[in-house]
Amino acid sequence: MQKLIDKILKFGEVYPDRVLKVDSFLNHQVDMDLMSEIAEELYSRYLGTDINKILTLEVSGIPVACACAQVFNVPIVYAKKTETKNLPDDVYTNTVFKPNDKGYDITVAKKFLSPEDRILIVDDFLAKGYALKSLIELSKAAGATVVGAGIVIEKGFEHGGDELRKDGVRVESMVIMDEIKDDGKISFRN
Amino acid sequence: MQKLIDKILKFGEVYPDRVLKVDSFLNHQVDMDLMSEIAEELYSRYLGTDINKILTLEVSGIPVACACAQVFNVPIVYAKKTETKNLPDDVYTNTVFKPNDKGYDITVAKKFLSPEDRILIVDDFLAKGYALKSLIELSKAAGATVVGAGIVIEKGFEHGGDELRKDGVRVESMVIMDEIKDDGKISFRN
Numbered sequence: 283m284q285k286l287i288d289k290i291l292k293f294g295e296v297y298p299d300r301v302l303k304v305d306s307f308l309n310h311q312v313d314m315d316l317m318s319e320i321a322e323e324l325y326s327r328y329l330g331t332d333i334n335k336i337l338t339l340e341v342s343g344i345p346v347a348c349a350c351a352q353v354f355n356v357p358i359v360y361a362k363k364t365e366t367k368n369l370p371d372d373v374y375t376n377t378v379f380k381p382n383d384k385g386y387d388i389t390v391a392k393k394f395l396s397p398e399d400r401i402l403i404v405d406d407f408l409a410k411g412y413a414l415k416s417l418i419e420l421s422k423a424a425g426a427t428v429v430g431a432g433i434v435i436e437k438g439f440e441h442g443g444d445e446l447r448k449d450g451v452r453v454e455s456m457v458i459m460d461e462i463k464d465d466g467k468i469s470f471r472n
Numbered sequence: 473m474q475k476l477i478d479k480i481l482k483f484g485e486v487y488p489d490r491v492l493k494v495d496s497f498l499n500h501q502v503d504m505d506l507m508s509e510i511a512e513e514l515y516s517r518y519l520g521t522d523i524n525k526i527l528t529l530e531v532s533g534i535p536v537a538c539a540c541a542q543v544f545n546v547p548i549v550y551a552k553k554t555e556t557k558n559l560p561d562d563v564y565t566n567t568v569f570k571p572n573d574k575g576y577d578i579t580v581a582k583k584f585l586s587p588e589d590r591i592l593i594v595d596d597f598l599a600k601g602y603a604l605k606s607l608i609e610l611s612k613a614a615g616a617t618v619v620g621a622g623i624v625i626e627k628g629f630e631h632g633g634d635e636l637r638k639d640g641v642r643v644e645s646m647v648i649m650d651e652i653k654d655d656g657k658i659s660f661r662n
Contacts, residue, residue, distance in 0.1 A: 314541040348538040351504040
């Protein structure tokens with residue numbers, strides 16, 4: 283998606299360890315026009331797949347997921363991050379694994395996911411894929427069908443997206459970055 | 473707003489201590505059609521006020537703020553909650569006071585608020601008004617003008633909204649609940 287690449291090149295800030303900061307249009311200040319264009323693109327890629335729910339994870343996936351909910355004309359559900367160890371039994375839960383970290387738990391109220399659901403999971407970034415894998419497992423625990431994922435920026439060099447594709451998960455990313463060099467130069471996958 | 477009242481009466485769940493749970497359409501699962509209608513209503517109420525930025529606070533204010541950003545055709549900025557005590561000097565910060573609680577700090581990157589900004593603060597709930605007051609103070613620290621607030625559900629019996637109006641803040645709420653009785657009955661202000 284050329285418009286997104288242009289935005290990243292113009293407003294993205296590269297930090298050490300291949301960190302890309304895009305808080306001027308994606309995850310602090312948000313350009314909702316761009317989110318709507320991304321939603322339209324995802325809608326056209328997922329045409330005919332009967333998606334009836336958008337699922338994301340708080341916080342930074344919510345704006346693009348909201349735009350998708352509008353374009354797909356379906357509800358959005360956002361999973362909540364929780365530190366509570368005593369969870370009520372009316373939620374589905376899963377742990378987002380993080381190496382070198384304790385990770386965190388996510389929950390979705392059981393009443394908002396069902397075997398009738400055909401879900402598009404939406405998020406702002408995909409790197410190692412820990413959050414996405416967790417959302418997929420949580421959806422499966424509800425008996426729902428995960429039609430695929432819609433990602434704004436995929437860090438191809440972290441390989442989470444390609445691993446998921448190898449496992450048969452449909453992952454549609456608006457841009458895939460194959461490299462962020464030390465001098466800040468970004469290579470995008472064609 | 474009759475449609476919102478109908479939704480509250482149909483899907484809202486009342487818990488002890490006048491807690492209203494509306495997670496089926498506002499703050500877990502979200503009905504974006506309703507959010508867009510609320511945004512249209514706020515747009516018509518704030519017509520001619522030259523709002524150029526929507527400000528909210530993560531997490532549950534984000535969906536309705538996203539809808540407003542689309543209708544007003546301006547960016548949204550969401551303030552972040554932080555537990556970090558050593559904040560960088562490139563953020564504005566303010567503490568959301570909570571009695572009987574330590575409260576929490578919110579931050580917005582300085583680059584996203586300026587004296588040229590004419591801000592509409594949007595949130596899902598307004599009760600005592602602690603979060604809203606904090607967002608107003610943070611905006612003022614940036615030299616920005618707070619044109620007003622747009623609230624989905626105001627708990628009138630908590631008096632935060634009326635205090636702010638007395639202080640000259642324009643607060644537009646889609647519904648104001650004047651009472652939630654023990655039997656779950658809700659009285660709405662005309």
